[in-house]
Amino acid sequence: MTDTVDDVELPFDEDASKQEKIETLQEQIEVLKSQNEEMRDDLLDANAENNKFQQKLERLNHENKKLKQSPLFVATVQEMTDDGAIIKQHGNNQEALTEVTDELRAEIDPDDRVAVNNSLSIVKSLDDETDVRARVMQVDQSPDVGYEDIGGIHDQIEEVRETVEMPLDRPEMFDEVGIDPPSGVLLHGPPGTGKTMLAKAVANQTDATFIKMAGSELVHKFIGEGAKLVRDLFDLARQHEPAVIFIDEIDAIAAKRTDSKTSGDAEVQRTMMQLLSEMDGFEDRGEIRIIAATNRFDMLDRAILRPGRFDRLIEVPKPDREGREQIFEIHTRNMNLAESVDFAHLAEATDEASGADVKAICTEAGMFAIRDDRTQVTDRDFLDAWAKIQDEEDDDSISRTFA
Ligand SMILES: Nc1ncnc2c1ncn2[C@@H]1O[C@H](COP(=O)(O)OP(=O)(O)OP(=O)(O)O)[C@@H](O)[C@H]1O
Numbered sequence: 475m476t477d478t479v480d481d482v483e484l485p486f487d488e489d490a491s492k493q494e495k496i497e498t499l500q501e502q503i504e505v506l507k508s509q510n511e512e513m514r515d516d517l518l519d520a521n522a523e524n525n526k527f528q529q530k531l532e533r534l535n536h537e538n539k540k541l542k543q544s545p546l547f548v549a550t551v552q553e554m555t556d557d558g559a560i561i562k563q564h565g566n567n568q569e570a571l572t573e574v575t576d577e578l579r580a581e582i583d584p585d586d587r588v589a590v591n592n593s594l595s596i597v598k599s600l601d602d603e604t605d606v607r608a609r610v611m612q613v614d615q616s617p618d619v620g621y622e623d624i625g626g627i628h629d630q631i632e633e634v635r636e637t638v639e640m641p642l643d644r645p646e647m648f649d650e651v652g653i654d655p656p657s658g659v660l661l662h663g664p665p666g667t668g669k670t671m672l673a674k675a676v677a678n679q680t681d682a683t684f685i686k687m688a689g690s691e692l693v694h695k696f697i698g699e700g701a702k703l704v705r706d707l708f709d710l711a712r713q714h715e716p717a718v719i720f721i722d723e724i725d726a727i728a729a730k731r732t733d734s735k736t737s738g739d740a741e742v743q744r745t746m747m748q749l750l751s752e753m754d755g756f757e758d759r760g761e762i763r764i765i766a767a768t769n770r771f772d773m774l775d776r777a778i779l780r781p782g783r784f785d786r787l788i789e790v791p792k793p794d795r796e797g798r799e800q801i802f803e804i805h806t807r808n809m810n811l812a813e814s815v816d817f818a819h820l821a822e823a824t825d826e827a828s829g830a831d832v833k834a835i836c837t838e839a840g841m842f843a844i845r846d847d848r849t850q851v852t853d854r855d856f857l858d859a860w861a862k863i864q865d866e867e868d869d870d871s872i873s874r875t876f877a
Pocket residue numbers: 623624625626627664665666667668669670671672722767768769801804828829830831833
């Protein structure tokens with residue numbers, strides 16, 4: 475493109491008016507050129523501005539993500555003032571004035587529970603949906619598990635019946651003999667061996683309400699609530715007597731003290747102290763029994779095992795060959811099995827399988843038959859299912875190692 479008209483050669487006899495016209499055009503071109511440059515500069519500025527906004531947006535997104543990831547503390551709103559909200563933190567009862575955004579201001583009222591971050595900014599209001607109590611406590615009026623559904627741990631069932639069922643069913647026996655029934659029973663052993671089933675079966679047998687509390691949820695989700703939730707748990711049990719309280723993963727609340735002094739550790743300690751004080755002060759326990767379970771017995775703080783607390787320890791191991799055979803029988807009760815299926819052979823071939831593994835093998839074997847368009851499940855299906863489950867478990871442990 476030529477951007478000047480300097481080179482245009484005029485005919486010798488060109489009249490002056492044409493020359494003038496050309497000059498005017500030349501001027502206009504110059505003006506347009508400078509306007510064009512100005513616009514280009516504006517565009518560059520706008521781009522730079524846009525980049526700056528983009529970076530800011532990314533930073534805010536990142537902070538937002540971080541805010542959501544870090545642990546949140548629970549507080550109750552005391553008062554809304556022009557300067558912000560006055561909140562009282564659970565756990566340490568300290569009051570603080572914190573600013574609130576206009577959107578949150580519209581949502582929050584005094585007495586509402588809110589989640590705050592490390593710098594005490596309100597991150598969200600805790601409505602019924604996020605109510606921690608509902609999330610960590612599961613109430614089952616009549617669990618549908620019976621002792622006949624549990625295989626391979628006969629001795630453990632007997633022990634639980636004696637220590638939990640008897641005091642609920644025939645408390646007068648203990649009075650007459652003159653001994654106190656064991657306070658709490660601790661079931662320990664590898665995952666998936668039937669600990670939860672056992673606690674449910676006792677509740678079912680005694681017509682007690684089954685109240686399950688997950689230890690890990692209790693301390694990891696909302697810091698500051700643990701001790702209060704433990705109090706709520708025992709209140710709830712009193713309202714539902716007879717009741718069996720089942721605390722799963724108790725190691726999350728009652729792990730040995732470590733040297734670190736993080737707020738998380740202090741919270742775990744407070745939650746455990748509350749649990750111990752509920753158990754110690756439970757003179758007239760009435761018709762409430764406490765069962766706890768753990769896969770990490772080695773991690774437990776010995777304080778919870780003292781007399782009057784979890785003073786009856788019951789180990790629930792993985793089933794042996796005979797146990798696996800019984801568990802296969804239980805979980806295939808409703809299955810359409812081919813004649814070839816031999817439980818003794820399956821039990822032999824599934825060394826190291828837990829009760830939960832055996833249950834998974836049965837379901838997967840059924841899936842193999844369905845994929846093959848058959849309605850009968852064969853011995854081969856069970857063996858293929860076990861091979862598949864072991865492969866998956868290996869993959870899981872490899873990905874955990876490299877995570
Ligand atoms: N001994 C068993 N007899 C029959 N089924 C079992 C047995 N153990 C486990 N199962 C099956 O595995 C499932 C999980 O078992 P359960 O939740 O009782 O294990 P758990 O020991 O409490 O495990 P975790 O420690 O992982 O909570 C049960 O619902 C049941 O189907």
